[in-house]
Amino acid sequence: MGRPGSLLVADIGSTMTTVALIDRVAGQHRFVARGEAISTHVAPWSDVLLGVLLGVRTIERVVGRALVDGRGSLLRPRQAAGDGVDGCVVVSSAATPIRVALVGLTRDVSLPRARQALAAAPTREVGCLALDDGMLWRDPNTWLRALREIQPEVVVIVGGTDGGATQPVLDLMSLIALHNRLLPPEARPVVCYAGNAHLAPAAAQAFAGIGELRTAANVSPSLAVANCRPLTALLDTLYRDRWLMRVPGMPRLVEWAAAPVAVAARSFGQLIRYVGERYRLNVIGIDMGSARTVRAEGVGKADSGHHRRTDNDSASVTCADMGVGLSVSQALARIPLERVTRWLPDEPAPDIARATLLNKGLHPQSVSQTQADLLLELALAREIIREMNAHQGSAGVPGGHWDLIIGAGRSLTRAPHAGYAAMVWLDALEPVGVSKLALDVSGVAGALGAVAASDPLAAVEVVEQDAFLTLGTLVSVAGPVTPGRPALRLSLRTADGRVSEDEIAGGVVRVIPLAPGQTAYLDLHPARGLDVGVGQPGVSATADVEGGRLGIVVDTRGRPLVLPAAEAGHRRALEGWLETLLGGRGPMPAETMADHATAGAACPT
Amino acid sequence: MPDLAAEWLLPVRRCVSHIEDVVVRHIPPSAEVLVQVDERVSATQPIARLAAGRGTDRQLHVVDVAGALELPGRDLSPVMLKRRGDAVQAGEMLAVRSGRLPFLYRPCRAPVGGRIVAMTHGWVVIETANAALDILAMVAGQVVEVTAGRSIAIQYVGALLEGAYGAGGLAVGTLYCSDGTANAALSPEHITEAVHATILVTPGCATREIVECAVTVGVAGIVAGSLSVDLAGAAPLPVIATEGYGRLQMAVDRFNLLRGLSGREATLVAPADDTWRGRPATVFVADAAHSADEDGIPAQQRFDRPARAGDRVCAVRAPFAGWPGQVSNTRPVAGQTPITGGLQGLQVRFDSNAPTDPEPGAQVQWVPWLNLERIG
Numbered sequence: 002m003g004r005p006g007s008l009l010v011a012d013i014g015s016t017m018t019t020v021a022l023i024d025r026v027a028g029q030h031r032f033v034a035r036g037e038a039i040s041t042h043v044a045p046w047s048d049v050l051l052g053v054l055l056g057v058r059t060i061e062r063v064v065g066r067a068l069v070d071g072r073g074s075l076l077r078p079r080q081a082a083g084d085g086v087d088g089c090v091v092v093s094s095a096a097t098p099i100r101v102a103l104v105g106l107t108r109d110v111s112l113p114r115a116r117q118a119l120a121a122a123p124t125r126e127v128g129c130l131a132l133d134d135g136m137l138w139r140d141p142n143t144w145l146r147a148l149r150e151i152q153p154e155v156v157v158i159v160g161g162t163d164g165g166a167t168q169p170v171l172d173l174m175s176l177i178a179l180h181n182r183l184l185p186p187e188a189r190p191v192v193c194y195a196g197n198a199h200l201a202p203a204a205a206q207a208f209a210g211i212g213e214l215r216t217a218a219n220v221s222p223s224l225a226v227a228n229c230r231p232l233t234a235l236l237d238t239l240y241r242d243r244w245l246m247r248v249p250g251m252p253r254l255v256e257w258a259a260a261p262v263a264v265a266a267r268s269f270g271q272l273i274r275y276v277g278e279r280y281r282l283n284v285i286g287i288d289m290g291s292a293r294t295v296r297a298e299g300v301g302k303a304d305s306g307h308h309r310r311t312d313n314d315s316a317s318v319t320c321a322d323m324g325v326g327l328s329v330s331q332a333l334a335r336i337p338l339e340r341v342t343r344w345l346p347d348e349p350a351p352d353i354a355r356a357t358l359l360n361k362g363l364h365p366q367s368v369s370q371t372q373a374d375l376l377l378e379l380a381l382a383r384e385i386i387r388e389m390n391a392h393q394g395s396a397g398v399p400g401g402h403w404d405l406i407i408g409a410g411r412s413l414t415r416a417p418h419a420g421y422a423a424m425v426w427l428d429a430l431e432p433v434g435v436s437k438l439a440l441d442v443s444g445v446a447g448a449l450g451a452v453a454a455s456d457p458l459a460a461v462e463v464v465e466q467d468a469f470l471t472l473g474t475l476v477s478v479a480g481p482v483t484p485g486r487p488a489l490r491l492s493l494r495t496a497d498g499r500v501s502e503d504e505i506a507g508g509v510v511r512v513i514p515l516a517p518g519q520t521a522y523l524d525l526h527p528a529r530g531l532d533v534g535v536g537q538p539g540v541s542a543t544a545d546v547e548g549g550r551l552g553i554v555v556d557t558r559g560r561p562l563v564l565p566a567a568e569a570g571h572r573r574a575l576e577g578w579l580e581t582l583l584g585g586r587g588p589m590p591a592e593t594m595a596d597h598a599t600a601g602a603a604c605p606t
Numbered sequence: 607m608p609d610l611a612a613e614w615l616l617p618v619r620r621c622v623s624h625i626e627d628v629v630v631r632h633i634p635p636s637a638e639v640l641v642q643v644d645e646r647v648s649a650t651q652p653i654a655r656l657a658a659g660r661g662t663d664r665q666l667h668v669v670d671v672a673g674a675l676e677l678p679g680r681d682l683s684p685v686m687l688k689r690r691g692d693a694v695q696a697g698e699m700l701a702v703r704s705g706r707l708p709f710l711y712r713p714c715r716a717p718v719g720g721r722i723v724a725m726t727h728g729w730v731v732i733e734t735a736n737a738a739l740d741i742l743a744m745v746a747g748q749v750v751e752v753t754a755g756r757s758i759a760i761q762y763v764g765a766l767l768e769g770a771y772g773a774g775g776l777a778v779g780t781l782y783c784s785d786g787t788a789n790a791a792l793s794p795e796h797i798t799e800a801v802h803a804t805i806l807v808t809p810g811c812a813t814r815e816i817v818e819c820a821v822t823v824g825v826a827g828i829v830a831g832s833l834s835v836d837l838a839g840a841a842p843l844p845v846i847a848t849e850g851y852g853r854l855q856m857a858v859d860r861f862n863l864l865r866g867l868s869g870r871e872a873t874l875v876a877p878a879d880d881t882w883r884g885r886p887a888t889v890f891v892a893d894a895a896h897s898a899d900e901d902g903i904p905a906q907q908r909f910d911r912p913a914r915a916g917d918r919v920c921a922v923r924a925p926f927a928g929w930p931g932q933v934s935n936t937r938p939v940a941g942q943t944p945i946t947g948g949l950q951g952l953q954v955r956f957d958s959n960a961p962t963d964p965e966p967g968a969q970v971q972w973v974p975w976l977n978l979e980r981i982g
Contacts, residue, residue: 038615039976044885045618045909055615055912141668141729175727182724183666183731185656187635330838355835356852357924363770363850364922366617367977371924372945417945 007079007086008459009068010448011053011254012265013093016040016291016326016365017411018049019444020056022064022086023452023463030459032443032467034063039366042095042248049095049250075257090455091258092448093251094123094265094293096244098322099236102128102153102190104177106160106169114220115159115195118229120319120393122236123244123266123293127151132160132169144176145183155239156180156190157232158204161197163222170196174207181212189213191239195220195232215239237264263451270297270318271450273407276464277301282404285430288447289382289410291326291365295319296389302404319393323385325378325412326365329358336384343564344380344428346576349373368415375416376579379425382412386429401433401479401560402534407469409441419472419550420582426475427510431560433479434534435523435544438554439469471517473549475556480531480538482507482559488531489557492524508565510578511555515548522546523553531559554582614936614952614975616919618909619768619848619886621860622982624893627762629745629885635755637741645749649778649873649890652740653749653758665735667718672728674714675703680728685714688722688730695719700730744776744875746892764893765867767848767860769829770922772876772887774844777827779805781872781891783865794819801825805872805889807864809856817841827874829864829889831856831928844874846887849920849928857920857930858957859981867891909980919954919978926973930981931956939972949974 007024018040022033036059041052050073057068067084069075076085101124105112108131119126128151130144137143148156156177161170174194181189189212194204198219208214218231245251245262255262266288273286277299284299297318323332333341338355342348349357357377361367369375406426408414413422422440426432441447446468453460482488488507494500496519505511507528515521526541527533535542546553558578565571633639637654641647672680685701688694696719703712720734743760751759782804792808797819805827806820812830814837820828827844832854837845848860876887913919917933935953951974958969 039617041615041910045620051910052615141670142666145666145668179668179724179726179729179731182726183664185634185636352835353852355838356832356850359835359838360770360850360852360854360922360927364617364977364979367923368949368974369923370926370941370943370946370974370977374924375945415948417948 007088008452008456009057009075009086009089009257010445010452011056011089011091011257012445012448013040013042013049013053013091013095013248013251013254014265014290015095015293018052018056020053020060021443021445021448022060022068023445023459029466030456030462032445032463034060035444036060036063037444040095042250047249049093049248050253051250053254077257088455089258090260090263090448090451091254092263092265092268092451093245093248094290095248095251096123096240098123098125098293098320099240099244100125100127100152100154101236102126102130102148102151102156104130104156104158104160104173105132105196106166106173107131107133110224111159111161111196111221114227114229115157115232117227118195118220118232119157119236120321121229121233121266121270121317123240123264123320124155124236125322127153132173141176141179145180148177148180153190155193155236157193157195159196159220161200161219161221162224163198163219165197167197167200170200171203171207174200174204178207178211181208186212191215193217193232193235193239195235198222237267240264260455263448263454265447266293266295266318266320268450269295269409269447271453272446272460272464273297273450274299274317275450275453275460276405276407279461280405283402284405284407285403286407286409286446287386287426287430288441289385289408289412290324292322292324292328294321294324294385294389294410296321296386296393319389321385321389323388325361325382325385325410327362329362329365329381332381332385332388333358336381336388340384341377341380343571344383344575345376346572346579347373348572349377368411375421378412379416379421383425383429386425390430401431401477402536403430403432403436405437405439406430406432406475407439407441407446409446411444414440414442414444418583419470420579420584423472423475423551423554424510424579424582427477427554427556428562431562432475432477433532433560434477434542435525435546436475436477437547438472438475438549438551440472441468442470443468471547471549473515473551474544474546474553476523476525476533476544476546476553477556477560478527478531478533479560480527482531482557484508484565486528488528488559489533489555490526491555493553494522494524496520505555505557507557507559508574509555509557510581511557512551512581512584513553513555515546515552517549519548520545521548521553551582614913614938615910616913616917616975617979618981619770619920619979620909620982621767621857621863621918623765623863623866625762625764625766627766628750629747629760629762631741631744631758631760633741633755633757637755639752639754639758641743641749641752641758643749643752647743647747647749647760649742649744649746649776649892651743653743653760654741656739656741664733665720666723667720667732667734669700669714669717669730669732670728671701671714671730675701675712677703677728682725682728682730686725686730690722690725693719693721694732742776744877745873745890762890762892765863765889765891767829767863767889769846769848769876769887769889770850771833772844772846772874773839773841774827774876776877777805777844777874779803779826779872779874781805781807781864781867781870781889783807783861783868792816797823797825799823805829805874807861807868809861811853812837812845812847817843817845829874831861844876846874846876846889850922854928857928857981859918859920859930864889913952913975913978913980918981920981921954921956921973921977922979923977926956926971926977929956931969931971933978934970938975941972941974946972946974949976951975952978954978 036056038052038055042049079085195217217235277284288295633654694716720732724731747760747762791810833847934955
């Protein structure tokens with residue numbers, strides 16, 4: 002069978018379902034049209050296919066051909082008359098995350114590594130129990146009570162290096178086996194063993210007949226080596242094969258795809274990694290969803306001096322059980338409200354701010370109609386990303402030196418002005434140096450990683466042509482700045498030979514117009530003590546930059562970002578920065594902001 | 607521009623005075639079914655039962671017999687005096703390790719009374735208490751389908767109101783509207799012994815003060831327009847907020863429905879367990895005058911079609927949060943403000959200038975379609 006000519010891509014989120022048509026146009030795969038609907042796996046519909054069909058029907062009306070038949074089945078392959086598609090890819094994050102209890106020997110070796118594996122999978126850690134937590138934890142009654150209270154769906158057992166500790170790990174197995182034995186079969190959690198590999202047979206024996214056991218490679222094969230990826234892959238597989246399949250209507254959608262549904266976070270991570278490797282860039286992608294936020298890094302510069310990830314390191318993708326929709330309450334449980342409202346030019350009363358955000362959680366599909374609501378949601382988005390960064394660090398790319406920042410998720414890609422998105426990325430990620438900023442306005446970035454699994458070239462072509470909207474280039478200085486004093490001198494030479502020079506004071510955000518498609522050459526001369534991304538304060542740098550919706554955004558507020566202390570100065574500064582970004586050239590093109598069918602870049606021939 | 611609004615499926619929070627609905631109660635595989643098809647059930651009637659010892663909330667105590675007796679290899683077989691299934695009393699000997707010399711004699715006694723349910727890895731597990739766990743119907747109606755080990759479907763006929771948020775479990779009581787007007791605010795002084803065991807309806811915000819008063823006088827549950835944020839996740843009795851959090855007034859559609867049902871027995875369902883699976887918190891008022899076999903039952907309301915002109919809707923975000931109205935035009939229209947310029951929406955004819963204003967104001971406003979929910 003040849004390469005599929007047309008692909009239907011369905012991304013079923015916890016709140017919204019996006020369906021996109023990718024087709025061959027002038028010999029290349031292009032994003033053609035998109036349809037959206039609310040996700041319908043919940044009451045009163047309880048069938049995910051309904052939302053998908055609504056999205057498909059919207060695409061049908063745009064492209065003028067049928068994709069499904071009268072019975073609601075996908076027409077596949079594409080027919081001579083033009084109806085149908087050649088392939089279908091489905092990704093989803095619609096299922097609730099797996100409730101996982103981590104169980105280990107000590108809290109300083111295996112358990113953190115197991116937690117790292119969990120962070121890269123669609124899981125929610127509901128408990129972490131260790132044998133060395135005190136004398137009380139030598140009593141099996143303590144374990145039973147704890148496990149019954151947290152009621153995990155999966156228990157992950159870790160501990161012992163390969164060939165290392167045995168008896169304590171066996172004791173752990175016995176405790177969990179006891180817990181399982183005392184539960185009715187349908188209530189027993191799945192047990193995932195990822196400890197001392199030499200004890201895998203003992204684990205099989207301990208859980209024989211009292212529950213399901215899955216085994217992954219040891220997360221700590223030695224004290225010096227972390228091996229998180231196999232456990233992450235195991236949890237991903239469980240989520241894909243069990244949790245997603247329980248979503249009402251999903252099995253029928255699997256028939257459309259003739260392949261397992263891909264886990265959305267994994268697909269997004271694959272895309273980011275691919276972009277980094279293909280274009281030899283250090284890339285960070287943030288997909289801010291309703292129920293979950295995914296952070297993915299792709300380290301593509303082998304010679305940059307940065308640590309290059311190995312396949313055994315799953316730290317390149319992390320998922321947080323926090324979002325700006327369904328998981329607002331989880332986010333507010335972890336992030337103090339003051340950290341959110343500090344980003345607002347007009348600080349609302351705490352109970353009003355909290356009620357507004359919690360109500361967004363009750364109506365996750367809803368959108369902001371007022372500036373105040375919009376700024377509050379984006380403030381929460383900032384803090385969710387900052388919270389993830391604080392826990393994740395940046396093991397692959399230190400210090401925020403990313404060449405490319407990719408943003409996905411409706412709260413940012415559908416913001417009424419590109420400046421809002423740029424402001425969030427600047428405040429949340431605190432990039433240093435020169436970074437390009439792109440947004441997934443097509444709504445398919447999350448699925449392109451899965452598309453690449455069946456048709457890599459199609460994914461490449463869509464990435465290069467249609468998937469992202471380039472907002473422009475960010476230039477950020479690191480170090481302590483003095484507001485008002487010169488922080489950066491820059492010289493911009495455009496392709497047509499025009500040169501402009503500017504001296505920018507510290508503490509500001511400045512927009513320099515540079516239209517989409519235009520390139521320029523930047524000379525950057527930071528003030529003493531400030532680093533413009535070369536790793537040494539005061540050292541000049543040059544960069545080839547690209548324009549975009551916003552142009553060139555220069556941020557001389559310094560890193561780490563410190564908001565002005567004085568109340569009046571603080572709010573005034575926030576207002577000023579935002580106004581600067583909103584005053585640029587960046588209103589989102591109407592067709593990319595539409596929340597129904599979008600005619601893409603081209604029409605199929 | 608093609609009329610594409612026909613594809614816009616809106617979220618639904620049903621608010622209907624008469625509906626025939628099937629409520630599926632999910633049951634654990636090992637639960638015993640207590641009802642049969644065609645049987646009529648009440649809301650508080652057990653429909654399935656997890657036998658004693660099968661639930662997840664058993665009272666268990668683990669005795670480390672092997673540790674107490676320092677048994678090599680943790681093998682209990684040579685020392686146990688009791689077997690699995692035996693009842694034991696507190697202080698009774700479970701096992702004894704004896705040797706040739708008197709001082710090697712070492713007993714292990716049960717620290718609690720109960721029944722031995724497991725012996726493994728040197729541990730003896732004593733179940734100290736067990737009770738059957740009943741799964742209640744939660745809605746009054748007629749059983750229409752029983753799938754053993756899976757679910758029981760109950761056909762319900764009556765009024766139904768779904769809330770935006772609910773917590774606290776199940777409440778059954780007489781529906782009591784605090785006042786005749788939709789924009790009245792309930793104050794703690796109104797919560798007297800007269801509302802004991804009722805399901806109290808207030809169109810305004812259920813504040814902490816109101817909830818605490820309600821608990822004091824023994825109110826069964828509360829249906830309010832909104833819930834104070836400081837009660838988020840912590841309401842001490844079953845509560846449903848129809849609009850959300852904060853100071854939102856109950857939409858007049860919803861209040862009028864509940865006011866019309868005042869004095870009737872109602873069930874408030876806001877459970878946290880998996881047996882309700884995916885349904886929103888709901889108020890049910892069963893219509894005892896109808897049965898599944900009578901003619902003239904209104905057709906099942908269907909919410910799986912896209913929005914149409916004339917559909918009753920309610921806005922869910924500022925500046926129109928809680929405002930009910932009707933879709934006046936399904937032609938998609940773009941927003942006109944800097945914030946909404948990129949969004950598509952519908953024209954909605956709101957009932958009035960405010961959610962509880964009884965005077966018809968016939969305001970037509972543009973609302974993003976994502977900010978609307980159908981209310982029946």
